[in-house]
Amino acid sequence: xTETSYEPPKPGDEYARFLRDMGDQLEQAEHRRASQxxxxxxxxxxVLALGVVVAGAVLLVGGGGGRVDVIAQAEAALAPPGQVLxxxxxxxxxxxxxxxxxxxxxxxxxxxxxxPRTAEEWSASGPTRWRIxxxxxxxxxxxxxxxxPIQCAYSNGSEETYNQAFLTNELVVVPVTxxxxxxxxxxxxxxxxxxxxxxxxxxHIGSMLASGQLHLIGKGTVNGREVxxxxxxxxxxxxxxxxxxxxxxxxxxxxxxxxxxxRVTVEKVGVDALxxxxxxxxITDVTAYERLPLNETTAGLLRIETTGHPLIRHQLNQxxxxxxxxxxxxxxxxxxxxxxxxSAAHR
Amino acid sequence: MFxxxxxxxxxxxxxxxxxxxxxxxxxxxxxxAADLWGETFAQALGSRGRFRGSDEQEVAWLYTIARRQLxxxxxxxxxxxxxxxxxxxxxPAISAETEAQIVQRAGLxxxxxxxxxxxxxxxxxxxxxxxxxxxDELSYSDLASRLAISEQAARLRVSRGMxxxxxxxxxxxxxxxxxx
Numbered sequence: 008x009t010e011t012s013y014e015p016p017k018p019g020d021e022y023a024r025f026l027r028d029m030g031d032q033l034e035q036a037e038h039r040r041a042s043q044x045x046x047x048x049x050x051x052x053x054v055l056a057l058g059v060v061v062a063g064a065v066l067l068v069g070g071g072g073g074r075v076d077v078i079a080q081a082e083a084a085l086a087p088p089g090q091v092l093x094x095x096x097x098x099x100x101x102x103x104x105x106x107x108x109x110x111x112x113x114x115x116x117x118x119x120x121x122x123p124r125t126a127e128e129w130s131a132s133g134p135t136r137w138r139i140x141x142x143x144x145x146x147x148x149x150x151x152x153x154x155x156p157i158q159c160a161y162s163n164g165s166e167e168t169y170n171q172a173f174l175t176n177e178l179v180v181v182p183v184t185x186x187x188x189x190x191x192x193x194x195x196x197x198x199x200x201x202x203x204x205x206x207x208x209x210x211h212i213g214s215m216l217a218s219g220q221l222h223l224i225g226k227g228t229v230n231g232r233e234v235x236x237x238x239x240x241x242x243x244x245x246x247x248x249x250x251x252x253x254x255x256x257x258x259x260x261x262x263x264x265x266x267x268x269x270r271v272t273v274e275k276v277g278v279d280a281l282x283x284x285x286x287x288x289x290i291t292d293v294t295a296y297e298r299l300p301l302n303e304t305t306a307g308l309l310r311i312e313t314t315g316h317p318l319i320r321h322q323l324n325q326x327x328x329x330x331x332x333x334x335x336x337x338x339x340x341x342x343x344x345x346x347x348x349x350s351a352a353h354r
Numbered sequence: 355m356f357x358x359x360x361x362x363x364x365x366x367x368x369x370x371x372x373x374x375x376x377x378x379x380x381x382x383x384x385x386x387a388a389d390l391w392g393e394t395f396a397q398a399l400g401s402r403g404r405f406r407g408s409d410e411q412e413v414a415w416l417y418t419i420a421r422r423q424l425x426x427x428x429x430x431x432x433x434x435x436x437x438x439x440x441x442x443x444x445x446p447a448i449s450a451e452t453e454a455q456i457v458q459r460a461g462l463x464x465x466x467x468x469x470x471x472x473x474x475x476x477x478x479x480x481x482x483x484x485x486x487x488x489x490d491e492l493s494y495s496d497l498a499s500r501l502a503i504s505e506q507a508a509r510l511r512v513s514r515g516m517x518x519x520x521x522x523x524x525x526x527x528x529x530x531x532x533x534x
């Protein structure tokens with residue numbers, strides 16, 4: 008089972024063309040990224056200049072778009088070392104423009120689409136740590152759907168997922184590249200379970216504004232709070248079970264001073280609306296956004312505490328990955344490789 | 355150059371082919387491997403400004419990203435394309451001829467044969483139990499009913515078979531490590 012000896016692809020063959028096409032894609036992406044970065048720098052420089060003239064937040068509104076001093080405000084809204092940022096959200100789905108606004112039907116029920124979902128997230132920097140506690144719709148053996156508690160956490164280079172859906176609590180430890188996948192919005196776990204706000208929504212909003220992905224369209228009120236409304240589109244590859252990864256129209260309603268999110272609305276255009284002609288829309292209200300002092304008590308909020316049933320700890324080490332991959336290569340059991348490997352690796 | 359960090363294009367030129375074979379051998383699926391491959395380079399492009407290693411560590415850094423993608427794929431059952439979308443990248447389609455070349459270059463057929471041989475090495479009982487459990491996704495209670503044995507015996511049978519397979523696969527891991 009040795010690997011086939013390596014020979015460079017022959018110029019002109021299909022595979023060489025495939026490699027070259029991918030290289031071209033990479034080069035074009037690099038150019039686009041370079042121009043985006045230059046654009047952000049120009050905005051930052053412009054904001055700095057304006058900051059001399061206008062104290063405080065700089066806001067230029069006009070023509071349906073806007074430029075914001077995103078950098079200063081984002082930095083101001085971050086939880087500095089010594090603090091814990093707490094965000095609580097309540098999300099629900101509805102049909103915009105449909106025959107009825109509610110998401111109904113047995114299929115919606117089986118997917119958990121008809122139930123609001125809460126999430127609570129705590130994060131701290133220096134070093135980066137975070138934890139999210141929420142629920143995910145889970146089918147029971149009896150066939151009904153229940154909201155199962157799940158937690159995700161990151162610290163010290165590892166991400167953990169704690170699912171209390173069944174009789175056994177499982178703690179899956181996944182190595183995370185330091186500085187690369189530390190934020191919860193990069194986490195595959197949290198993207199599935201939260202409203203998609205991430206640990207650092209203000210910076211995220213700021214970068215989207217700076218890159219032109221979001222535009223200020225005006226002011227309004229949400230739940231009695233004055234907000235700025237920012238609209239744009241955003242790739243949503245991993246939120247819950249309703250998305251295919253496309254870029255969807257988004258609305259961020261944010262506090263005018265801090266740009267902290269108050270409500271985030273994502274229109275899942277193109278997602279099967281279960282017989283309803285409307286657009287499946289996820290609305291996430293931020294019910295709490297606060298900074299807590301970092302101390303022994305609040306530090307505990309950043310860690311997963313398991314209770315009750317026996318704990319199984321899985322370490323997704325290289326051996327297990329190799330085993331899974333090898334299992335996947337088997338024609339006979341390819342589609343069940345992950346289960347094969349998980350079973351074998353834990354012997 | 356618009357920001358600091360590794361020259362991802364150069365990494366692609368030097369290691370793109372090799373990394374694709376690496377991913378094909380670990381997924382057994384050229385389409386998924388190509389998605390993970392494209393996403394790896396897109397993530398490398400997007401995060402290279404945060405790279406703090408030396409020149410010698412650039413390749414290891416690239417493979418770390420790839421392994422991370424693999425881990426996510428194993429966990430979630432699908433490849434992620436978030437970074438590619440963010441950068442407006444579209445992974446080239448794989449023609450039938452290209453796929454055949456990728457399979458040949460990755461030695462996928464030989465690898466499949468070896469694993470099939472590993473499965474064939476199992477006892478009839480273990481092979482049947484593993485097939486029912488892994489391929490047909492039977493629960494242990496259903497598996498026990500099908501084989502007319504206790505649930506505990508069913509678990510034991512699958513467990514023993516998986517240990518045998520694990521040893522076969524581990525030999526391959528060691529072999530690759532030596533050759534690498």
